[in-house]
Amino acid sequence: MTLRIFNTQSGAKEEFQPIEPGKVRLYVCGITAYDYCHIGHARANVVFDVLFRYLKALGYEVTYVRNYTDIDDKIINRANELKVGSRELAERFMAAFAEDMARLGCETPSVEPKATENISHIIAIIRTLIGKGMAYEAGGDVYFSIRDFPGYLKLSKRNLDEMLSGARIAPGEQKRDPMDFALWKAAKPGEPSWESPWGPGRPGWHIECSAMSMRYLGPSIDIHGGGKDLVFPHHENEIAQSEGATGQPFARYWVHNGFVNINQEKMSKSLGNFFTVREVLEKYDPEVLRFFILSAHYRSPIDFSDKNLEDARHGLSRIYEALLGLGEVLDSGAAKPAPEAGFSAEDEEIWQPAERLRENFAAAMDDDFNTAQALGQIFEAVRAVNRVLAERRFEANGAWLRRLAAVRDRFRGCGEVLGLFQAEPASWLERIKDAGLGESGLSKEAIEALIVERQEARKAKNFARADAIRDELAAKGVILLDSPQGTTWKTK
RNA sequence: GGCCCCGUCGCCAAGUGGUAAGGCAGAGGUCUGCAAAACCUCCAUCACCCGUUCAAAUCGGGUCGGGGCCUCCA
Known part of the structure; x- marks a missing residue:
């Protein structure tokens, strides 16, 4: 029996062969820490947690790296809105994320690097790319020149010319080609920044994953994962940067999980059908959510x-x-x-x-x-x-x-x-039972008292009263179970 | 417009060439004072059409329907 993995790059299931026998290098794109994570994050992380666990169960020594993006435009904007520092904001949501993942039963990855702790590695890659003529500096920004990377769009299988028709250069950007993307962004006044050969600034979104993947796993890794939505542009750009810099294949297997829909609709903030993990866990047991996620194949959409x-x-x-x-x-x-x-x-x-x-x-x-x-x-x-x-x-x-x-x-x-x-x-069943009681308005004591009353009625052969009690409880979602050992109850 | 995915029982969901797993719900039965739980039995020919094949839900073509990506996104 051999493990077969669907590779986005080839569009087919392939037999899994690690680069180094017995070892697996796994990188999964983590969150941008500017808000509580939602059930889409829950799905992605549960899916890759299972992938991680299964590879270990097969006897592989797995190094699982999952990053935190702790500096980014969205973080800066949100921090400004809330009048807190961007670092403070990121710290808060990284901690919340770790908490949510633990509740969902996800193991902690081998390494959880942060973008801000890898600035020097990021800068080193950018310098290499500039040296190779694949990136250029413009007004304190640095852009990757996609025309100089022949394999661009090989993962998402898109057509460059057609994409160009829709691409635009935003005001303030000094790209040579509309499809070029930022490796380094010059800091505007008041923004958090790091020193670099191109002046103070911060890394672009994509480069950090290349840097952290290479730092902890080397130039070539076995599996790179994330949500389907990351195929383009994020993973496409990671390939361009990484392979552009090292000249070696970046990742062997690209694994992408499908989306979560809410009542048949795409989950999105604009539709207002957005659930954070914490909201969901107020109502459902974490293991139930995990079970639900795993009841569908990871590439299929699931409907929450x-x-x-x-x-x-x-x-x-x-x-x-x-x-x-x-x-x-x-x-x-x-x-x-x-x-x-x-x-x-x-x-x-x-x-x-x-x-x-x-x-x-x-x-x-x-x-x-x-x-x-x-x-x-x-x-x-x-x-x-x-x-x-x-x-x-x-x-x-x-x-x-x-x-x-x-x-x-x-x-x-x-x-x-x-x-x-x-x-x-x-105890698990007990917990579910207690949670179910929350909605009925009944207390455990009240139920126990009714069970005793019913027991007496049954002894007296007053089955009308006994059945009335059962029906009354059933109407509130409590089901009685008679057994030779006595009567127990559970919630519907 | 480009690229990609999907359409399997009332609902959810596997199966991707050899005559349809499983869960939930439902029907009948066993058990029970009656129930519940559990067990037993039953419950689909795979959107539609045309092809390829000895054989298709599974491959090819077409039609209809749904969805995703192409801007930040798990």
Whole structure:
């Protein structure tokens, strides 16, 4: 089995071959720290977090670099609006981002460099480009001359002449060609700036990623990732700058995730359908959001809606319920010791999805990180487990207990790659239950009291009253579950 | 206008040459005082048309519909 990755550059899935055997150099474009991150950021970072985790699970030693853009026009503008320093503003939103990502279960990348801490590396690349005649200084700005880089537009596969018809030179810019882009921007009075051979200024947006990628990963890396929207111009320009400077291929595989839509519409600030991660997490469990993101292939668009998130919550709960059931049998000692026996043909058939979970999961992930299919495999194993538990097969054949224990390990292993269902099932389900209660206006105590009352009514065979209580709670979204051990409840 | 993507069951979503995974919802059954959960069973021929092929949701052409990028954007 080999990992295949869809490469934007070739437009096809390719077998993954790292530059250096056993090691992977991964660079993902991070955020510009001028606002709270939104669910589009959540998706991108969850997707690459899973890519990172899966590569590690395959045994690669992965160096994952994700940058922070902490100096940029948007930061300066926002800082001016809020009357705070641009550095202070960037610090605030970088911290918020780290917090949001942690809540979403994303691992911390190996290195998280900041643009402002790499100014000297940025300047060095610009000097090299000027020396090679691929960049020029004009009035304190430095521009990259795209006409002098033959491979320009090879990633986005656009036509230069057609793009030129729409390109304009903004007032104040002194570009030779409208498609040229800034490597260095001269500082206007009052703007944050760094000294450079071209006078005080700040780096252009694209150059920092080239600089940080090269600094931490070398001139050529294995995987460069980001959102689809970065293909042009950002990644195109990174290629031009980097390969222009080093003469070596910049990145081997270009990986881009699809967008998040809101109720079928493109998410955008102008439409007002913009959700920050923190807003969403007020309403939904972070793991539910993560599960939702991973329920689609990373290159497909996903549609964020209440209905879809609720479906995701139900689906994830199903997995946790199965893990809970597994724990009850395996951990509580409730299972009576039963003599071990062989497995029948029917047993084998039922159990196959659970037995082969690891292979099936790996096959899905190997196919361009197909997490949707991987989750499908997990659900099939869940059904197998539930069946064995429901039919109490382990009570007739003690050998089932070993199988159940083994599959629990497999669930954990797959879950680790996805960053899902690592929580203790009972407490996770409890948390979801409590959160669901928020909307009903009921307290746990009130529910418990009604359960007691209903229990008494049932004992007295007053089923009319018992059912009335259940219906009353059901109307508020609370479902009662009777079992030999007593009555529990959950939210719809 | 240029480039690119998509259209699979009520909803979400895999599958990209060999006769359609999975989740949610729904129907019937087992269980239950009744329910719920769980389990069992059932529930699509893949927008449309024309081709290629022994064989297509899967390839080619066309039609219709939706979306993205081309300016900052995950």
